[in-house]
Amino acid sequence: xxxxxxxxxxxxxxxxxxxxxxxxxxxxxxxxxxxxxxxxxxxxxxxxxxxxxxxxxxxxxxxxxxxxxxxxxxxxxxxxxxxxxxxxxxxxxxxxxxxxxxxxxxxxxxxxxxxxxxxxxxxxxxxxxxxxxxxxxxxxxxxxxxxxxxxxxxxxxxxxxxxxxxxxxxxxxxxxxxxxxxxxxxxxxxxxxxxxxxxxxxxxxxxxxxxxxxx
Amino acid sequence: xxxxxxxxxxxxxxxxxxxxxxxxxxxxxxxxxxxxxxxxxxxxxxxxxxxxxxxxxxxxxxxxxxxxxxxxxxxxxxxxxxxxxxxxxxxxxxxxxxxxxxxxxxxxxxxxxxxxxxxxxxxxxxxxxxxxxxxxxxxxxxxxxxxxxxxxxxxxxxxxxxxxxxxxxxxxxxxxxxxxxxxxxxxxxxxxxxxxxxxxxxxxxxxxxxxxxxx
Amino acid sequence: xxxxxxxxxxxxxxxxxxxxxxxxxxxxxxxxxxxxxxxxxxxxxxxxxxxxxxxxxxxxxxxxxxxxxxxxxxxxxxxxxxxxxxxxxxxxxxxxxxxxxxxxxxxxxxxxxxxxxxxxxxxxxxxxxxxxxxxxxxxxxxxxxxxxxxxxxxxxxxxxxxxxxxxxxxxxxxxxxxxxxxxxxxxxxxxxxxxxxxxxxxxxxxxxxxxxxxx
Numbered sequence: 001x002x003x004x005x006x007x008x009x010x011x012x013x014x015x016x017x018x019x020x021x022x023x024x025x026x027x028x029x030x031x032x033x034x035x036x037x038x039x040x041x042x043x044x045x046x047x048x049x050x051x052x053x054x055x056x057x058x059x060x061x062x063x064x065x066x067x068x069x070x071x072x073x074x075x076x077x078x079x080x081x082x083x084x085x086x087x088x089x090x091x092x093x094x095x096x097x098x099x100x101x102x103x104x105x106x107x108x109x110x111x112x113x114x115x116x117x118x119x120x121x122x123x124x125x126x127x128x129x130x131x132x133x134x135x136x137x138x139x140x141x142x143x144x145x146x147x148x149x150x151x152x153x154x155x156x157x158x159x160x161x162x163x164x165x166x167x168x169x170x171x172x173x174x175x176x177x178x179x180x181x182x183x184x185x186x187x188x189x190x191x192x193x194x195x196x197x198x199x200x201x202x203x204x205x206x207x208x209x210x211x212x213x214x215x
Numbered sequence: 216x217x218x219x220x221x222x223x224x225x226x227x228x229x230x231x232x233x234x235x236x237x238x239x240x241x242x243x244x245x246x247x248x249x250x251x252x253x254x255x256x257x258x259x260x261x262x263x264x265x266x267x268x269x270x271x272x273x274x275x276x277x278x279x280x281x282x283x284x285x286x287x288x289x290x291x292x293x294x295x296x297x298x299x300x301x302x303x304x305x306x307x308x309x310x311x312x313x314x315x316x317x318x319x320x321x322x323x324x325x326x327x328x329x330x331x332x333x334x335x336x337x338x339x340x341x342x343x344x345x346x347x348x349x350x351x352x353x354x355x356x357x358x359x360x361x362x363x364x365x366x367x368x369x370x371x372x373x374x375x376x377x378x379x380x381x382x383x384x385x386x387x388x389x390x391x392x393x394x395x396x397x398x399x400x401x402x403x404x405x406x407x408x409x410x411x412x413x414x415x416x417x418x419x420x421x422x423x424x425x426x427x428x429x430x
Numbered sequence: 431x432x433x434x435x436x437x438x439x440x441x442x443x444x445x446x447x448x449x450x451x452x453x454x455x456x457x458x459x460x461x462x463x464x465x466x467x468x469x470x471x472x473x474x475x476x477x478x479x480x481x482x483x484x485x486x487x488x489x490x491x492x493x494x495x496x497x498x499x500x501x502x503x504x505x506x507x508x509x510x511x512x513x514x515x516x517x518x519x520x521x522x523x524x525x526x527x528x529x530x531x532x533x534x535x536x537x538x539x540x541x542x543x544x545x546x547x548x549x550x551x552x553x554x555x556x557x558x559x560x561x562x563x564x565x566x567x568x569x570x571x572x573x574x575x576x577x578x579x580x581x582x583x584x585x586x587x588x589x590x591x592x593x594x595x596x597x598x599x600x601x602x603x604x605x606x607x608x609x610x611x612x613x614x615x616x617x618x619x620x621x622x623x624x625x626x627x628x629x630x631x632x633x634x635x636x637x638x639x640x641x642x643x644x645x
Contacts, residue, residue: 065635072643107600170322180395180610184617187399205280213287385537395610402614420495428502 016067016077016084017138023063023091024132030056030098031128035121037102038113050099050106057099064092078139083210090203091131097196098124104192110185116169117186120193123162127200130155134207145215148207155204162197166190231282231292231299232353238278238306239347245271245313246343250336252317253328265314265321272314279307293354298425305418306346312411313339319407325400331384332401335408338377342415345370349422360430363422370419377412381405446497446507446514447568453493453521454562460486460528461558465551467532468543480529480536487529494522508569513640520633521561527626528554534622540615546599547616550623553592557630560585564637575645578637585634592627596620 030053037049067088071081078084101121105113130151137148169190177183245268252264282303286296293299316336320328345366352363384405392398460483467479497518501511508514531551535543560581567578599620607613 065639068639069642072639103597107597108604109601167318167322171324174323174396174400178396180399181604181608181613183396184399184610184614185604209280209283209287212284382533382537386539389538389611389615393611395614398611399614424495424498424502427499 016070017135019063019067019070020084020087020091020138021132021135023060023067023088023095024128024135026056026060026063027091027095027098028125028128028132030060030095031121031125034098034102035118035125037105038118038121041112043106043109046102046106046109050102053099053102057095060092060095064088079210079214083206083213086206087203087210090199090206093199094124094128094131094196094203097192097199101189101192101196104185104189108185108189110182110189114169114173114186114190116165117190117193119165120162120190120197123158123165124193124196124200127155127158127197127203130158131200131203134203141211142214145211148215149211152204152208152211155201159197159201159204162194166194231285232350234278234282234285235299235302235306235353236347236350238275238282238303238310239343239350241271241275241278242306242310242313243340243343243347245275245310246336246340249313249317250333250340252320253333253336256327258321258324261317261321261324265317268314268317272310275307275310279303294425294429298421298428301421302418302425305414305421308414309339309343309346309411309418312407312414316404316407316411319400319404323400323404325397325404329384329388329401329405331380332405332408334380335377335405335412338373338380339408339411339415342370342373342412342418345373346415346418349418356426357429360426363430364426367419367423367426370416374412374416374419377409381409446500447565449493449497449500450514450517450521450568451562451565453490453497453518453525454558454565456486456490456493457521457525457528458555458558458562460490460525461551461555464528464532465548465555467535468548468551471542473536473539476532476536476539480532483529483532487525490522490525494518509640509644513636513643516636517633517640520629520636523629524554524558524561524626524633527622527629531619531622531626534615534619538615538619540612540619544599544603544616544620546595547620547623549595550592550620550627553588553595554623554626554630557585557588557627557633560588561630561633564633571641572644575641578645579641582634582638582641585631589627589631589634592624596624 033049033052033056037046037053040046040049068085071077071084134148134151137145137151141148170187173183173186177186248264248267248271252261252268255261255264283300286292286299349363349366352360352366356363385402388398388401392401463479463482463486467476467483470476470479498515501507501514564578564581567575567581571578600617603613603616607616
């Protein structure tokens with residue numbers, strides 16, 4: 001019985017911050033493979049990249065659930081339980097978004113990827129790098145939240161940039177693309193990329209609320 | 216250190232109910248601009264309305280996160296913390312849905328908006344008005360939940376009505392529209408409008424559970 | 431006043447496990463009607479099946495909110511409150527997915543349903559049956575989690591199978607289908623079916639975390 005009365009009160013000191021850091025590194029890796037995947041136009045290549053990302057997505061899933069499980073069996077946590085839960089869950093959402101984007105690229109297989117799609121993947125990578133840096137601040141921002149606050153602001157700005165790229169691209173796509181099936185492919189792939197930048201900004205919102213709560 | 220031991224126990228009496236009321240007023244305003252936006256068919260007009268709604272969406276976001284932040288730094292809350300959190304978060308979802316609908320209208324730019332789309336926007340506004348009234352009941356429904364209960368019932372009924380409007384429209388659209396790209400535009404815009412009526416009904420479900428819990 | 435100080439401390443022993451079992455039975459029933467609905471190609475038949483599923487979806491909704499309400503007014507629960515909440519909410523999501531799939535079938539009304547669609551509906555039913563069996567383990571898995579663990583593994587495997595069916599089908603659809611509107615219909619219906627298998631696997635993930643936490 002893991003959760004006997006006593007075991008729940010014995011601090012087990014699981015390493016939540018290193019686990020979150022690891023999760024953010026998986027996110028970074030996935031975002032790099034995503035950029036690469038958008039530079040290839042052969043179906044088999046696109047499927048190969050998707051498979052690589054899918055493996056990373058599973059690793060992210062494993063880490064996320066490891067964090068959840070440790071949360072549920074640990075009595076003492078560095079933040080409130082829900083805060084660590086939300087943070088891990090949100091990092092996982094970003095990785096899921098990258099996975100969905102790569103999957104759509106592989107199974108829809110559009111003729112070519114517009115520059116806007118590649119631009120969005122670079123913005124996702126920029127966000128991933130910021131999130132990865134932010135994880136290093138988790139055990140120090142209570143004393144000095146300056147850096148963490150700056151990362152949040154930049155996540156917010158990048159998301160606004162991504163919004164503009166997406167809206168400009170879709171407006172033009174619906175004005176110009178006459179091939180309906182090609183339009184569907186590009187619309188759905190860029191939508192998933194844009195949603196992924198949203199998910200990354202959501203991590204920023206959670207980090208910002210941690211600053212309000214603890215710093 | 217905001218969260219020092221003592222500061223957490225000092226009641227700060229943040230005004231959760233006035234903040235929720237304010238959030239619901241932003242929702243009402245957004246729903247009115249949405250109705251207007253669906254009465255115009257020029258791309259620039261549609262973009263102008265979208266921009267207005269986007270500003271309201273940001274104001275809603277600001278208020279929602281203000282509520283979250285105050286929740287996390289306040290010891291005494293009028294309801295359980297999660298209830299206020301869920302309520303604010305759900306109100307924000309309705310505003311997000313209105314924003315997404317207006318965004319799709321602007322960037323897809325369909326030739327014309329069917330009467331069903333306009334009907335859905337009016338139903339969203341009816342729901343917004345009910346939600347706004349419901350916020351006035353938050354500090355009194357424990358004594359008399361009659362009005363709040365009635366608003367919940369009406370939110371539920373409006374959602375059923377919206378479902379019928381949506382289903383009837385999409386069935387006809389897929390039977391009759393032969394222009395594939397126009398079909399995509401209208402399908403996606405009305406889907407977002409319908410989802411927004413769902414989100415508004417979800418507010419009703421939360422309010423109903425508050426009655427069960429506290430009244 | 432239901433929640434007076436004393437009433438909250440009086441155990442009311444609501445039957446959470448029987449309610450969850452009932453909810454899983456509604457899920458099973460809905461999954462059977464879904465399989466049937468995909469074997470018919472007349473619009474009126476499809477609408478009739480959708481109506482049947484919609485009734486089940488409402489029953490599921492009613493049960494889910496009954497569980498939520500009892501959670502909020504009960505002091506002693508067999509698991510942590512959030513665990514029961516998440517479980518009920520997730521079961522409800524699977525039923526919602528079945529409802530959305532049947533709705534899309536009815537209102538899009540595609541010419542024919544591919545074998546892959548029918549295969550996905552059978553996988554959803556397999557998952558529903560496993561979830562239904564899993565509910566019988568809730569009051570005994572603390573002593574012996576073997577069976578519950580096995581159900582989780584099988585839910586995970588079925589989801590992987592569903593992923594493959596979906597990806598293979600969509601890849602072929604985009605290669606071969608030249609009728610854009612028919613492509614949209616099939617793409618959207620199979621996407622909803624696939625999402626439903628995801629939701630069912632999510633129930634498995636929650637059950638797995640219950641094992642970690644309590645067994």
